[in-house]
Each structure stands twice: as structure tokens, then as C-alpha cells.
Amino acid sequence: MPTSEEVFEKVQSVLVDALGVDDDEVTPSAKIVGDLGAESIDFLDIVYKLEKNFGIEIQRSELFPEDILSKSEYVQDGKVTAEGLGLLKQRMPFIDLTDFEKNPKVQDFGGLLTVKDLCNYVATKLS
Amino acid sequence: MLPAAAPSAGARYADYIAESPDYIAESPDAMRWFWIDRFTEFVSGQYATAIKNIALSEEPVDEYVPGAPHYPSTLIIEGFAQMGGLLINQLSDFREKVLLGKVNKSQFHFEARPGDQLRMRVDLIGRQEGGGVISGSATIDGRTQSEVELMFVYLYLERFHDNPLFAPAGFCRVLRLLRVFDVGRYEDGSPILIPPHLLEAERAEGLAV
Amino acid sequence: MRFAQVDRITEIVDGKSLTAVKSVSLSEEYLQDHFPRFPVMPGVIMLESLFQASMWLCRVVDRFSIPVVALRQARNVRFKEMVEPGDQLLISTSLTSLGERLAEFNASGSVGGRPAVSARLTLERYWVRDQLGPLVANEEYALREFRSKFLLLLSPGIDLPEEVALSLRPLRQVGLPGSG
Numbered sequence: 258m259p260t261s262e263e264v265f266e267k268v269q270s271v272l273v274d275a276l277g278v279d280d281d282e283v284t285p286s287a288k289i290v291g292d293l294g295a296e297s298i299d300f301l302d303i304v305y306k307l308e309k310n311f312g313i314e315i316q317r318s319e320l321f322p323e324d325i326l327s328k329s330e331y332v333q334d335g336k337v338t339a340e341g342l343g344l345l346k347q348r349m350p351f352i353d354l355t356d357f358e359k360n361p362k363v364q365d366f367g368g369l370l371t372v373k374d375l376c377n378y379v380a381t382k383l384s
Numbered sequence: 385m386l387p388a389a390a391p392s393a394g395a396r397y398a399d400y401i402a403e404s405p406d407y408i409a410e411s412p413d414a415m416r417w418f419w420i421d422r423f424t425e426f427v428s429g430q431y432a433t434a435i436k437n438i439a440l441s442e443e444p445v446d447e448y449v450p451g452a453p454h455y456p457s458t459l460i461i462e463g464f465a466q467m468g469g470l471l472i473n474q475l476s477d478f479r480e481k482v483l484l485g486k487v488n489k490s491q492f493h494f495e496a497r498p499g500d501q502l503r504m505r506v507d508l509i510g511r512q513e514g515g516g517v518i519s520g521s522a523t524i525d526g527r528t529q530s531e532v533e534l535m536f537v538y539l540y541l542e543r544f545h546d547n548p549l550f551a552p553a554g555f556c557r558v559l560r561l562l563r564v565f566d567v568g569r570y571e572d573g574s575p576i577l578i579p580p581h582l583l584e585a586e587r588a589e590g591l592a593v
Numbered sequence: 594m595r596f597a598q599v600d601r602i603t604e605i606v607d608g609k610s611l612t613a614v615k616s617v618s619l620s621e622e623y624l625q626d627h628f629p630r631f632p633v634m635p636g637v638i639m640l641e642s643l644f645q646a647s648m649w650l651c652r653v654v655d656r657f658s659i660p661v662v663a664l665r666q667a668r669n670v671r672f673k674e675m676v677e678p679g680d681q682l683l684i685s686t687s688l689t690s691l692g693e694r695l696a697e698f699n700a701s702g703s704v705g706g707r708p709a710v711s712a713r714l715t716l717e718r719y720w721v722r723d724q725l726g727p728l729v730a731n732e733e734y735a736l737r738e739f740r741s742k743f744l745l746l747l748s749p750g751i752d753l754p755e756e757v758a759l760s761l762r763p764l765r766q767v768g769l770p771g772s773g
Binding site: 416417443444446447448449450451452454456457458459461462465484485486487488489490491492494495497 | 595596622623625626627635636637638640641644660661663664665666667668669670671672712721724725728730731732734735738739
């Protein structure tokens with residue numbers, strides 16, 4: 258089991274490589290979309306590089322819960338319902354949804370993921 | 385993370401191409417946008433090698449740098465992308481289409497010039513839901529000229545299949561001309577045959593023997 | 594100038610950044626084949642536009658003194674939006690690092706306000722003699738050609754630094770070996 262520092266360093270190098278950003282930009286609290294400028298094509302790249310670097314297999318739906326966010330029963334007026342939030346928490350325990358819950362607009366969900374969340378995700382896959 | 389509500393820009397790009405299923409070749413003229421000359425090896429799901437000759441009479445070469453012409457490096461990327469795209473396409477008997485989504489990296493050590501022969505190789509190094517990754521390198525007279533890593537995104541399969549406008553006969557002509565079925569092998573050494581749906585399309589045009 | 598993928602240079606700021614326009618026309622060769630029914634600008638041609646805009650900025654920085662400016666690296670090149678006949682790709686590139694031979698750029702292109710492509714580029718400037726042997730006349734010829742092409746692309750009213758303007762004064766005839 259790599260230590261959390263080792264996980265962070267590898268995730269950092271993956272993001273530096275995939276997004277062309279500098280080391281010091283990739284802080285634990287940096288938002289991968291908002292701060293590091295990741296776009297949809299980059300996530301394919303990031304997933305590929307994480308799988309290769311950590312020897313893990315990543316299910317798309319674990320990181321991209323489109324199946325939940327696009328279902329009408331979990332979304333009302335562009336906001337995720339309580340039931341939907343419950344499912345998201347269950348599926349993605351590595352992501353902090355405290356702020357999102359206050360105003361759970363579907364369109365904001367894509368911008369939530371931080372470097373720390375991604376490290377947590379990798380750590381759960383490794384354990 | 386992918387925005388879930390609105391389609392992303394990348395998806396729009398893929399959508400658009402998906403609506404032009406005859407995009408590789410409907411007429412023989414489409415060969416002008418091919419930046420390899422022929423495959424020399426093609427191992428299903430693994431790797432492919434190809435030759436690309438650089439000629440002074442090629443449109444983009446002659447006046448690119450007046451007095452010292454060379455072949456534009458971006459077209460070397462396109463050659464790798466075409467090789468990688470076909471390597472991935474073959475896995476679905478050339479039914480699926482992939483699109484170059486990202487050039488992760490590319491490096492050119494020196495210029496390819498008229499009279500040079502580029503020997504290109506691509507390896508399929510990653511496959512995943514929604515895409516694939518290839519690495520590529522090319523040599524000229526044994527010296528490494530370029531190295532790339534490219535990422536492809538799959539187009540939407542079901543829309544592609546349902547599209548009656550698909551004209552695979554022209555595409556099959558391209559594959560034949562590039563020698564895919566002459567050199568193509570599976571890992572166990574058995575040959576890659578022309579898929580029945582392409583043969584059928586040729587027959588429908590009265591072309592197949 | 595057959596593979597020119599920049600049609601107009603619209604702004605140059607302090608030798609640090611440059612904006613340019615690539616107009617996409619249905620009559621362009623590559624659009625006949627890419628693709629027969631749905632002509633769209635190939636991704637690598639968008640990349641070529643970013644390279645050429647950066648190449649012009651590089652030449653301005655070098656005051657048109659080095660004949661060859663070539664692409665050494667293109668990284669994180671992301672294709673985001675279709676570019677169709679009738680569209681104009683608005684290109685913007687900025688110099689991020691300048692070494693003796695290598696220069697690095699951040700470049701991007703947009704169509705109708707939407708991002709279409711972005712890339713990080715490394716260019717190398719060198720003399721023809723470094724790769725092809727002592728071709729002095731060809732070096733002179735290349736320099737003259739690039740200077741006149743640049744003037745052709747430059748929008749009216751763009752102020753150039755004096756040294757750059759001086760380097761663009763009408764040039765002597767093609768140099769013969771020994772005259773350079």
C-alpha cells in the first residue's frame with residue numbers, strides 16, 4: 258500500500274502530464290476543472306494514466322455518475338433530489354458534497370472534483 | 385468531471401462526425417487526405433507499421449520553407465492518427481469510427497525532407513470505455529525522427545450503424561490500397577480477412593469478384 | 594505559400610503575443626476529402642494554424658534573422674469544436690519561454706467565441722546549414738520569402754518595434770554564395 262503522500266505525488270504527476278500544468282498548481286484543494294482547466298477529453302487521458310500508474314481499473318460511472326445525473330427521477334428543475342444525493346454519496350464516498358448539497362445544481366456537479374478527492378478515490382481503489 | 389446536463393464540446397465534435405459515416409472515403413479522391421502510403425505490418429489489437437515517402441511534388445512540401453523544403457510535422461501526426469485509428473477500427477471489423485481527440489505529446493527531432501522515407505510504427509497501448517491511446521514513432525534511415533502519444537474517442541456506435549448513408553465500398557477500396565488485408569494478421573498468425581459487410585457493400589456496387 | 598494556414602495577423606503585443614485569423618473556405622483542397630459530404634477542418638490543420646501563428650511571432654522576436662523555425666513539440670493539443678467552411682478560426686498565441694534555440698508558446702483557437710483547439714508548442718529556430726549543409730543562398734532566399742509573406746499577412750496599422758520594421762525594409766536581391 259503506498260502512503261497518501263506517494264498517492265498524491267503520482268496523481269500530481271498524472272495531472273501535470275495530462276493537463277500541461279505546473280507541479281505547484283496541483284494542490285490538494287485545486288479543482289480539476291475550475292483550477293486546472295481539465296476538459297472532457299482530458300478525463301479519458303487522466304483515467305488511462307491513473308489505471309496505468311496505479312495498476313487499477315476504473316469504471317467510468319464511479320467517477321462520472323451520468324446515469325444518476327441524467328435520470329428524471331433524481332433530478333428536478335435542474336437540481337439533484339434528496340434521493341439522488343443519497344445515491345451520489347453512496348457511489349462517491351471520496352468526494353465532499355457538503356457545499357454541493359446546499360444548492361445541488363446538476364450543472365455544477367462537474368466542477369466539484371478536487372485533486373484531494375481524486376487521491377481519495379485512488380486510495381479506495383488500492384485498498 | 386464531465387458536465388452531465390449539457391453535451392460537452394467534445395461530444396458535439398464527435399456527434400458531428402458521426403453524422404458523416406462515409407467520412408473516410410466515398411470517392412477515390414479521398415486518398416489525397418491519407419498521409420501514409422502503405423502498411424507493412426498490421427497485427428490486430430497490437431501494432432502496425434507503415435511507410436510514408438516524402439516527395440517534393442506533394443502540395444504541402446514544396447513551398448513550406450522556401451529554399452529548404454520539409455514535410456509539415458502536423459501531417460506526420462495525421463499519419464500516426466490514421467494508422468492508430470485503423471488499428472482501433474479493425475477491432476470492430478471496421479464498423480466503429482474513432483476520432484483524434486487529443487495529442488498528448490509529440491516530438492520531432494529533425495525534419496523529414498523530400499527523398500526521405502518515414503518508417504512509422506504505432507502501438508495500441510491503452511483501451512478503455514469511450515477511447516483508446518496509441519504511441520507512435522518514426523525513423524528515417526534508422527534515426528528516430530518523431531515520437532507521439534495520441535488519444536482517440538469513439539463515435540457513437542448505434543447511430544453509426546443505423547445510418548443508411550454509410551458507403552463502405554469506398555472505405556474498403558482505401559483499406560485494400562493501404563494493403564491492410566495483404567499484411568494484416570491476428571496475434572495467432574491467421575490473416576485478417578475482408579469483413580463480410582464490406583465485401584457485401586462491394587458486391588452491391590458490382591465490384592467484388 | 595501553399596500550406597499557409599494563417600491568413601491575417603491582427604495584433605502583435607510587445608513581441609510577447611500575437612493574434613491571427615485563419616479563414617476556412619470550401620474551395621480548400623483538404624476540405625474536398627475531409628470529408629466528402631461534411632467538410633470540416635482537420636484537427637491537425639488547426640494545430641498547423643497554431644504552429645504557424647507561433648512561427649510568425651518567433652520570427653518577429655528574432656527580427657527575421659533566422660531562416661528556419663520548425664515544430665519540435667506539440668503537447669496537450671485538445672480538439673474541442675468543429676470548424677466549418679465559412680468559419681474563421683481566431684488564433685492567439687503567447688510566448689512563455691525563450692531560449693537560444695527553443696521557444697515555447699501557449700496557443701489556442703476559437704470559432705464564434707467558442708474554444709476550438711488549444712496546445713502547448715515548442716519551436717526551434719535554426720540555420721539551413723545545421724541540417725542541410727552550407728546553402729547560404731538558400732538561407733537568404735528563405736529569409737526574404739518569409740519577410741515578404743509576413744508583410745502580406747500583416748493587417749494595416751499594426752505598429753512594429755523599430756528593429757523589426759528595419760529588418761523588413763526592402764531587401765537586396767537573392768544572395769549568391771559568398772555575398773551573405
